[in-house]
Amino acid sequence: MTFALKELLYKMADDQLILGHRNSEWTGMGPLLEEDIAFSSMAQDKVGQSLALYTLLHKLGESDPDTMAFTRNANQFHNCILVELPNQEYDFSLIRHFLFDTAEALRFEALTHSSYEPLAQLAQKIRGELRYHTLHANTWIKQLGTATPESISRLQHSLELALPYALGIFEPSPYEAELMAAGIFEGEQALQDKWLVRIESICRQTSLVLPDLKVVTPVLGGRTGKHSEHLQPLLDEMSEVFRIDPGAEW
Amino acid sequence: MYGGGNTFEGIKTDSLAQEDPAKLAEFEARIERGEKIEPSDWMPQLYRRQLIRMIEQHAHSEIIGALPEGTWITRAPGFKRKMALMAKVQDEVGHAQLLYSAAETLGKSREQMIEDLITGKSKYSNVFNYPTFTWADCCFISWLVDAGAIVNQLANAKGSYGPYCRALDRICAEESFHLKYGHHCVIYLASGSAKQRQMFQEALNRWWAPMMHFFGPSDKISAHTEVLMRWKVKMGTNDEMRNQFLDMYVPKIWELGFTIPDPNLKKNPETGKWEYTEPDWEEFKRVINGGGPCNKERLEVRRIAEARGKWVREALKSNKTAYVTPLA
Numbered sequence: 313m314t315f316a317l318k319e320l321l322y323k324m325a326d327d328q329l330i331l332g333h334r335n336s337e338w339t340g341m342g343p344l345l346e347e348d349i350a351f352s353s354m355a356q357d358k359v360g361q362s363l364a365l366y367t368l369l370h371k372l373g374e375s376d377p378d379t380m381a382f383t384r385n386a387n388q389f390h391n392c393i394l395v396e397l398p399n400q401e402y403d404f405s406l407i408r409h410f411l412f413d414t415a416e417a418l419r420f421e422a423l424t425h426s427s428y429e430p431l432a433q434l435a436q437k438i439r440g441e442l443r444y445h446t447l448h449a450n451t452w453i454k455q456l457g458t459a460t461p462e463s464i465s466r467l468q469h470s471l472e473l474a475l476p477y478a479l480g481i482f483e484p485s486p487y488e489a490e491l492m493a494a495g496i497f498e499g500e501q502a503l504q505d506k507w508l509v510r511i512e513s514i515c516r517q518t519s520l521v522l523p524d525l526k527v528v529t530p531v532l533g534g535r536t537g538k539h540s541e542h543l544q545p546l547l548d549e550m551s552e553v554f555r556i557d558p559g560a561e562w
Numbered sequence: 563m564y565g566g567g568n569t570f571e572g573i574k575t576d577s578l579a580q581e582d583p584a585k586l587a588e589f590e591a592r593i594e595r596g597e598k599i600e601p602s603d604w605m606p607q608l609y610r611r612q613l614i615r616m617i618e619q620h621a622h623s624e625i626i627g628a629l630p631e632g633t634w635i636t637r638a639p640g641f642k643r644k645m646a647l648m649a650k651v652q653d654e655v656g657h658a659q660l661l662y663s664a665a666e667t668l669g670k671s672r673e674q675m676i677e678d679l680i681t682g683k684s685k686y687s688n689v690f691n692y693p694t695f696t697w698a699d700c701c702f703i704s705w706l707v708d709a710g711a712i713v714n715q716l717a718n719a720k721g722s723y724g725p726y727c728r729a730l731d732r733i734c735a736e737e738s739f740h741l742k743y744g745h746h747c748v749i750y751l752a753s754g755s756a757k758q759r760q761m762f763q764e765a766l767n768r769w770w771a772p773m774m775h776f777f778g779p780s781d782k783i784s785a786h787t788e789v790l791m792r793w794k795v796k797m798g799t800n801d802e803m804r805n806q807f808l809d810m811y812v813p814k815i816w817e818l819g820f821t822i823p824d825p826n827l828k829k830n831p832e833t834g835k836w837e838y839t840e841p842d843w844e845e846f847k848r849v850i851n852g853g854g855p856c857n858k859e860r861l862e863v864r865r866i867a868e869a870r871g872k873w874v875r876e877a878l879k880s881n882k883t884a885y886v887t888p889l890a
Contacts, residue, residue: 333636336635336636336648337635337636339628339632339635339648339651339652339655340625340628340629340632340651340655340863340867341863341867341870342655342867342871343867343870343871343872343873343874343875344871344874344875344878345625345655345656345658345659345662346659347871347874348652348655349652349655349656349659352648352649352651352652352655353652355648356645356648356649356652359641359644359645359648360645363641363645377641378640378641381641382639382640401870402870402871402874455877455878455880456874456877458880458882459876459877459878459880459882460873460876460877460880462873462876462877463873463874463876463877463880466873546636549636549637550636550637552637553634553637553638553639553697554639554640556639556757557754557755557757557758560754560755560757560758561750561754562639562640562643562697562747562750562751562754562758
């Protein structure tokens with residue numbers, strides 16, 4: 313059981329850390345000051361959430377959070393590939409934020425009922441933060457998804473690009489049945505079904521066309537440490553100073 | 563973060579002759595009594611122009627200042643530093659937002675100000691035209707450049723223009739956290755390994771001259787700004803600000819065991835003033851006029867960000883969606 317639980321915590325912690333890191337790359341580069349600030353807030357929330365999840369892992373016997381975040385290699389990370397992809401233009405970052413945070417909001421909503429009490433408590437806190445992330449995403453998708461021919465076509469293109477990776481959020485795990493039986497987590501498929509309903513509902517309020525998911529091939533592998541070429545350079549950058557002297561306090 | 567150094571060049575007071583003498587006298591009397599001037603109040607053109615110039619440069623300094631530190635967010639060592647640095651740089655961008663709004667009350671739009679920044683027409687604080695080679699450079703900025711900014715900003719917060727003073731009150735409160743964060747980072751470098759100490763000493767060697775330049779040319783050579791002092795636009799001379807900074811922070815730097823790269827730096831016990839090697843003001847002018855190591859890069863990054871975000875700003879002007887303010 314502990315192994316299955318750790319696997320769940322690792323993939324969630326790694327997702328938050330890597331997307332938080334990507335969001336923070338918008339600092340000073342946003343399309344307008346208000347968005348610069350918004351992406352920075354979400355980055356801080358996500359990195360903070362990853363710290364809280366790594367802390368749960370630490371209590372289960374894993375290394376301390378800094379060691380876990382700053383010294384593992386890409387093949388030891390369990391995040392989905394969606395979050396490690398470069399930010400690209402704002403349209404891609406926004407679509408990713410929309411697709412990912414909609415899933416996160418549902419995930420942590422469900423986890424508030426987890427039988428693993430420390431996780432249920434943490435999920436309660438994270439869920440509150442994610443409300444603002446989805447509110448932000450939905451507001452922007454509705455605005456840009458109806459505004460100008462350019463904004464609509466950019467979002468549509470990014471939606472099609474991101475969707476196969478977004479399905480990778482729900483990559484099934486061999487240990488899931490165990491977690492479901494113990495009432496710890498409801499499973500990725502249940503999450504994906506609810507996710508699709510929410511995504512469709514927002515897209516319907518815009519000029520965006522959600523592709524038929526039956527013909528989209530999910531990009532999997534992230535949950536088992538098989539990543540794109542983008543993750544290792546991100547980790548190298550993240551640990552650049554830390555590695556100067558891993559024993560030092562900074 | 564902001565230094566008043568490059569704000570005030572020679573002021574031409576000719577335009578004052580065209581102002582209504584009665585209104586001008588009443589305006590000056592209000593300032594003399596310590597009242598704040600508000601956006602809809604009468605003010606001389608020269609006052610308006612100088613304030614726009616000052617607040618705009620301050621705002622630009624905040625967004626350009628986000629760049630040298632911002633590049634270290636993705637490299638900050640450990641969770642604690644990473645989260646704190648993200649919040650700190652976010653604050654700086656937030657300061658820009660506040661300040662552009664304050665300047666807009668005087669009649670210049672944010673779009674026009676940003677346009678003037680990226681075309682090089684308006685300036686920003688000189689100190690951000692230098693590179694951050696290592697983590698220690700980033701720590702130097704967070705501690706000491708922010709410290710210098712606070713010296714300037716606390717003085718300016720007592721100025722005469724209401725919206726600017728109110729923005730500065732809030733900015734100073736946030737900057738005081740930056741200062742604590744920066745000081746904390748430097749204490750860890752100072753009490754860490756030999757390598758960490760060396761990193762900060764090297765950063766100090768690189769940044770001392772820009773830091774002395776930060777407060778602007780010496781009073782002996784700087785432009786006369788009496789009218790701006792009388793109107794409480796400029797609240798202290800460059801040398802006064804520099805002296806105040808040295809008085810507060812040189813002892814703290816020494817306390818940590820670092821060497822400030824100026825053998826002539828000492829406090830004169832009789833005058834109570836700091837003495838130092840005269841900074842190279844030709845270098846200061848050269849950097850302000852575009853010749854610094856990072857001027858081109860900083861403006862280019864800003865230009866690219868503006869160009870990449872243009873479609874988003876255009877799309878915001880379209881209001882096909884009936885938008886309801888969320889209650890959350």
